Amino acid sequence: MSYPSTLDSCGLRNWATRAVGELAHRREEINALNVFPVPDSDTGSNMAHTMEAAVAELDKGGDVADSLARGAVRGARGNSGMVLSQVLRGVAESTVDSVIDGSVFARSLQQAVELVDRAIAEPVEGTVITVLRAAAEAADDSAARPGATLHGIVSGAISAARTALERTPSQLPALQEAGVVDAGGAGLVILLESLLAEIEGSTGHAGLPAPEEVTVLEVVFFYEGDIDALQAAIAPMGDSLVIARATEDSANVHIHSPQAGAVIETAFAKGKVTNLHLEVLPAPTEPAAEESVARRVYAAAPAGPITDLLESAGVTVVPPEKPIAAEDEDIVLVTGLSSQTGAGRVVPAQSLVAALAAISVNEPNNPDTGAVVAAMRDAANSMxxxxxxxxxxxxxxxxxxxxxxxxxxxxxxxxxxxxxxxxxxxxxxxxxxxxxxxxxxxxxxxx
Incomplete structure (x- = not known):
């Protein structure tokens, strides 16, 4: 099959928007892998937020590669987000007029490795850095062969990245003990596979093996262009579609979709997109007949206004000096007032307002405790x-x-x-x- 030898600025933009959808789609899955350096379950969220910041910068115009790099660097969250931003910066420093061919791609990854090595004083093997280095070396080797193509070079880089990712547990005891691969490395593989999907014109999800349940995302953006044409194109991709027109050719668009990447690509292809926002929604479940979830949210606080505030939000509050008698499926907010958590799912909150942010997204009747905890951790970390x-x-x-x-x-x-x-x-x-x-x-x- 024949594939394009280059991606122009439009293709680069499409890669970025596709990556936003894919990283958001797999956010919780990557979060669940996050055990190193701190098991705070935010790597997937950090990488998705970083890529969203990169795409948001496109609203301001200018060179596509430069805009993506600038937005990613400014919006980078966590070590994994920083590494992702340096990959986009490597692209920006290696391309002319936002055009990518095989040699530019290989040079971009090598540049990203150099940038990351300068940024991180003590790099740890078995992390996203190892996966990036393996991809860069494979791309460089492929680019040096006669007749090398963009598709072949990217494919070689992905193959090496996957192999390096599979080996990360043997390099980090924390990963081996938890039985997982590195979360940041998994996110990087998804980023690279999104590029390959753009080159191949694929509409499927990239990245890790798909979970049994389909993840639905809420996609919201402001659109300028032919609204009727956009509506006809994206309506089959999801439900809860709402298009609030500001004028005859501009509107705020809202849709719930398991194909967020395709929705975003379609919107960018048909008009101008700004204020893009993605949010993972709970997977649809059959409602239980008159059943409630027997799960509590606990926190430690002294008697007084803080306790009153937490209790008004449905939290079971105990004095700081007493242990929290939580069950395995209960949720424990750790606000720094007490470290006695016992059992339960821990949601770290470094402040009371962060704890309230976590409480605000708690779904008491959602039987999927893992999804609820992930949303609460994300809300607390985002504050x-x-x-x-x-x-x-x-x-x-x-x-x-x-x-x-x-x-x-x-x-x-x-x-x-x-x-x-x-x-x-x-x-x-x-x-x-x-x-x-x-x-x-x-x-x-x-x-």
Whole structure:
């Protein structure tokens, strides 16, 4: 079969949007692999967020490769997101006019390895770095052969990356003990396989073997172009399609789809896409007949307003000095007030506002505890938190602005002061939720 010898700027854009859909589609699966260096189950979320930031930068125009690299570097989360951003930076530094052929791809991976080696003081073998290096070496070898093609070079890189990924448990005791491969390396394989899928024109999901249940994603974006044509194209790809028209040729689009990558590619191909947002939805399940899930959410807190706040959110609160008598399927919020967790699924929350963010996505009637815990961990990890230097409204406002300088859609404030949500929201141009909690030092979270 004949494949294109190059990808132009449109193909590069399609690769990036395809990768967004694939990484979001496999987010929970990658999160479940995350045991090193810290078992915080956020690698899949970090890589998906990083790629979303890269694609969001395309809204601003300019060279596609440069925009993707700039957005990824600025939006990188975690070590895995940083490595992903350096791959895109390697592409940007190796290509001219955002055109990729076999030699450019090989050079991009080599450049990415050099960038990552400079960025990480003490690289650890058996991680995404090992997988990236193996892919780069294979691509370089393939590119040196007579008659090498883009398809062949990318295929060779993926084969080497998969082999390196399979070997990661033998290189890291933490992976071997957990019986998993490296999470970041798995995400990198998905990124590379998304490129191959773009070259081949495939519509299937890339990456790890597909789970038994289909993951559905909520896809939201603002679209400018032929709305009727877009609707006809994406309607068969999912359900809950809502198109709220701003004008006759622009609208906010919402759809639930198991083919998020295809939805995104179609939208970019037919018009202009901005404000792209993806969210993993719980897999559809048959409703239980009048049954509720026997699962509690626990946290430790002293008596007083914090306990009152947590209990109002449905949390079972125990004093910090007492152990938490959780069952295996219970959820334990660890806020730093107590380390006595016993059994249960731990959701780390470095602040009270992060804990509230986790509680806000808790689904008490969802029988899939793993999915609920993953969503709660993601919400807690996504919350950026700060404390104002002074307990004044002016200092609170200034701290909110500092946090929002890195982006954000909602501000949550816990304070003993009386904060006017509506007034502050108008000043900051975001949604503000302010909770009055007596005798508490002000906490501000942005997500």
């Amino acid at each position: 950026r938190v700060a404390h104002p230097s002074q307990e004044t409204l002016a200092s609170i406002s200034a701290t909110c602005r500092d946090l929002l300088a890195e982006g954000g859609e909602q501000v949550t404030i816990l304070s003993a002061l009386d904060v006017d949500e509506e007034d502050l929201g108008q000043q900051l141009h975001v949604d503000v939720v302010a909770l009055n909690v007596p005798d508490i030092a002000t906490e501000i979270g942005v997500e």
